[in-house]
Amino acid sequence: MTHPPHENREPAVQVQHVPPGTRSRAMHALSARTAQGRFMLQSCMACAAVAWPPRDACPQCWGELAWADQSAGARIVSQTAIHVSTDPYFRAHLPWRMGTVQLDAGPVAMAHLHGALKPGMRAVMRLMLDRGGNAALFALPAGGMSDMNDPQSDRQWREFVVPVAGRTVLVSDAAHAMGRAMVRALTQAGAGLVVAGLSASATDADDAILGHDAVQIVRLDLTDTASVAAVLGMIERPLDIVINTARYVRDGGVSRNATLAEQQFALEVSAMGLSRLAGAAAPILAGRPQGAFVDLISVQALAGDAGFAGFAAAESARLSLVQSLRHEMRATGVRVLTVFTGPTDDADHQSLPPPKVAPARLAAAVLDALAQGREQTCVGDVAKDAMARWLVDPALFIREINL
Amino acid sequence: MSRPRAAYDGVVVCAPVTVPYQRFSPQPAHWWAGAALRLLARETGFGPADIDGFCFSSFSAGPDTAVGMTQHMGLTPRWLDHIPTGGASGVMALRRATRAVQCGDAEVVVCLAADTNQIDSFRQGLSAFSRFSQDAVYPYGFGGPNATFALITDAWMRETGVERTDFGRLCLAQRANAASNPLALQRGVLTMETYLAARPIADPVHLFDCVMPCAGAEAFIVTTPEIAAARGLAGAGILGTIERHNAYHEDPVQRRGGWAMDIDDLWTMAGIGPGDVDCLQVYDDYPVIVAMQLVDLGFCAKEEIVDFIRRTDFEIGGDLPLNTNGGQLSAGQAGAAGGFQNVTEGLRQILHCPLGAQVPDAGIAAISGFGLVNYDRGVCTAAALLKALR
Incomplete structure (x- = not known):
């Protein structure tokens, strides 16, 4: 058997990875709502406290939780840029910026950070589906969209949307x-x-x-x-x-x-x-x-x-x-x-x-x-x-x- | 707290053992547990029939728990506990075993933590760690604990004014302490220049702020003074302990641990103060947690932490010998056994049988545990003060 000459071989196909996908049932419920473009979080039917991460009982009073539309404002509390990850999807997208945000709705959450955001700044939160189809919080700069703040120019944001230009x-x-x-x-x-x-x-x-x-x-x-x-x-x-x-x-x-x-x-x-x-x-x-x-x-x-x-x-x-x-x-x-x-x-x-x-x-x-x-x-x-x-x-x- | 806490009378802690760590091991956690039991038998002469209490901690023994380990190791205990709290598990095992022996529910309790580290263990262990992590942490870059502690470090540095060089001082001192410990995985000299020049892992956490995951096992025995004496075992008494879970959940980012809620109780129960401590063994997954414990355990006020780090010698011959085996940052982090090495190393120092250099005249050890990043912070904290019985 003869092999084709080396220079004629196809390069290895670029495998497309997606972020880790295991989620709880409560989180899938959020993804289903995110798919419809809603910004919803669980709030308690007894005491109205808002909970994050999604869960199965209110941590304030043990009441039942229900999904409700929430205000999307937030303040950035702390930030990091991840340079090392063992996950194949994120390894291909390093460094990755994320941080802790204080939601106006009440809870604190981890979120993907737009490149212009720093601790102390106000943000507008969006619930987005990641490349694996699961809901994730993304923090965008609050206020008007200058060129620097334009989401479409943000490398991480573009992972959550589908660009058309040039495609x-x-x-x-x-x-x-x-x-x-x-x-x-x-x-x-x-x-x-x-x-x-x-x-x-x-x-x-x-x-x-x-x-x-x-x-x-x-x-x-x-x-x-x-x-x-x-x-x-x-x-x-x-x-x-x-x-x-x-x-x-x-x-x-x-x-x-x-x-x-x-x-x-x-x-x-x-x-x-x-x-x-x-x-x-x-x-x-x-x-x-x-x-x-x-x-x-x-x-x-x-x-x-x-x-x-x-x-x-x-x-x-x-x-x-x-x-x-x-x-x-x-x-x-x-x-x-x-x-x-x-x-x-x-x-x-x-x-x-x-x-x-x-x-x-x-x-x-x-x-x-x-x-x-x-x-x-x-x-x-x-x-x-x-x-x-x-x-x-x-x-x-x-x-x-x-x- | 209306009822006063009972003193830990009639109990001794003895026989600290460490199975030499390996960066990677093809053996399962059960093998490492067995190796620790063999070491204990060699130290004490106890065999399977002598053990009537067993407390086990591990991340990688699945699907087995402490129950499976009893059959696997031929134990017939009348008291059994499984502690899934990682970095807090050593002190928690000590607390539970001590009360069991004190109250007569068991007489010889083996406390054991064992974990393996196979080539892909770290990634696989991460991906199934907790529900909140799967739902609300890993999707954000999958940085693992490095990213979570980067967020805590970022906030803590801005709150306290601690700089990277201050964390560097802690890491350099622990590395210097590791130099005499033949079992430490990293013993080479660490300079401030090398520390600062290390590659970023998750800003502001850099390479030498991170532990090296490895395989290993740690164990000790809690028993009665009479049994210890009959076996010729040196032991220590327990002056005081505290434990707290999910403290200060209203803090947006972890800026203190549960120790701060109970610290007065710890020192009051023990009847001593921080100045009486001869060596301090704290949980050290990241230097920010070391610094946080220095504050929360009462060794200095939060607003003084920068000065305190700069003027204190944390080496074995220094003012406050800290993590004298090198800690996890230099000795390695063997899963749940990483939450036991503070107990075994503290015991060794006050029983004067250290792995490496001896803290001169050590008689009292302060031990602190911190474990389980269920979501955005360590949930479990515990501390104990041990005093050698001579």
């Missing part, structure tokens, strides 16, 4: 209004290369935005497994971010006014399409330092919708699949973000009255979710209202939505 981003369906707006927003945000997926039947490929220097058009059919794998292999640069805007919206019921072929195609695009796209993209994203998979999803996924039964079912299946994808990606540091929307202001929802979400607004919300590293976002009044009601009483919400 390669795939938009899975740029033929529809949502995807088209996404392509436009990404070019404006300075993405290095926007790969715009157009199904073979798309006809208006002459839109000026698709001719932009930073846009590459690919013929992507999410209903065809071989096509998806082939197309992802043809992209000029390794993908950093995938934004899945594809879906197939048709009205109709289950036993009445139903078209089985339409229901089946909706499932092919929303659910099977997600699996095809994730299957082909995941290995590429996992090798990138700040990979992300963003899925745009209808809030109808939460509870079904008698008026759009097939579409809602397809979106439910998609939501289920994306939860599993998030689990699979956790060990690779790839963030899986879900952006929920109500009816969008496009050809698919001409029969519905307002409020509807403008495609440009949806695209801006996706960019904001990436910039904030927020795992779950609801765009527009319909989606926000639905999520709020679903979180409080899912059984009631399902009943009300399908009355």
